[in-house]
Amino acid sequence: MSEWADPEPYAALRRLAGEVADVVGVGKVEVAGGTVVVSLPPVKRHEVAVWRLWRQLDAQVGASHPGCIAYSGASVEDPDLGRLRRPDLMVFPAVCLEDEGTPLRPADVLLAVEIVSWANPRGDYGEKVADYAAMGIPHYVIVDPRGGTGVVHATPGYRHRTPFVFGDTVRVGPWKLDTSVLLTYGPPRATCGGSAS
Known part of the structure; x- marks a missing residue:
């Protein structure tokens, strides 16, 4: 069970998270477990996974949920749980982006996707499963490029x-994801110029 957050300490953590997020070069900044959690900037194959899944989802969500989009770069917050999370990708109504500076409400989020990082794989499989479930987000997909696996x-x-x-095509609610386009972590096959590294 997720604990209920004390509003005063959580408000202080949110202020600190906002200050940390302004530091150049910082990756994700989240609030969970009574602390500010800072992640390193993602590696290229992490971002390739986000981009390729975004393209697939964005092509489908308009038909299944008119007015919704797939988007990378937003946060979702549940002050009652004391949680501020920034999934790698989410599906939600596009109009939510018009509330400048305000994280999404969990009730607006239809899907959260996390690409497992080298730095903190346990968080995606443990804490975030509990957090997104407690927030009531209907679907959560973990994509793990370390071994080429995942869980819906x-x-x-x-x-x-x-x-x-x-390599599997997986169903996530009304959508399908072709995971054959995803890459595992490892040495790069070639540089952007095309020569092997």
């Missing part, structure tokens, strides 16, 4: 879990 979680309470391996 679905409500209620993420009791329904569907594991997959890269």
Whole structure:
């Protein structure tokens, strides 16, 4: 069970998170477990996964949920739980972006996607599963480029879990994701100029 946050310490943590987020070169800044969590900037293959999944989802969500978009770069906040999370990718109504400076409400988020990082893989499989389930986000997808695997979680309470391996086409609610386009972490195949490194 997620704990309920004391509003005063959480407000202080939110202020600190905002200050840290303004520092150049910082990756994700989140609030969870009574602390500010800072992640390193992502590696290229992490960002390739975000971009390739975004393209697939964005091509589908307009038909299944008119007015919704797939988007990378927004945060979702539940002050009652004391949580501020920034998934790698989310699906939500486009109009939510018009509230400048305000994180999304969990009730607006249909899907959260996290690409597992080298730095903190446990967070995606443990704390974030609990947090997104407690927030009531209907679907949560973990994509793990370390071994080319992943898990689709679905409500209620993420009791329904569907594991997959890269190459599978997986169903996430009304959408399908072709994971054959995803890359595992490892040495790069070639530089941007085309020569092997």
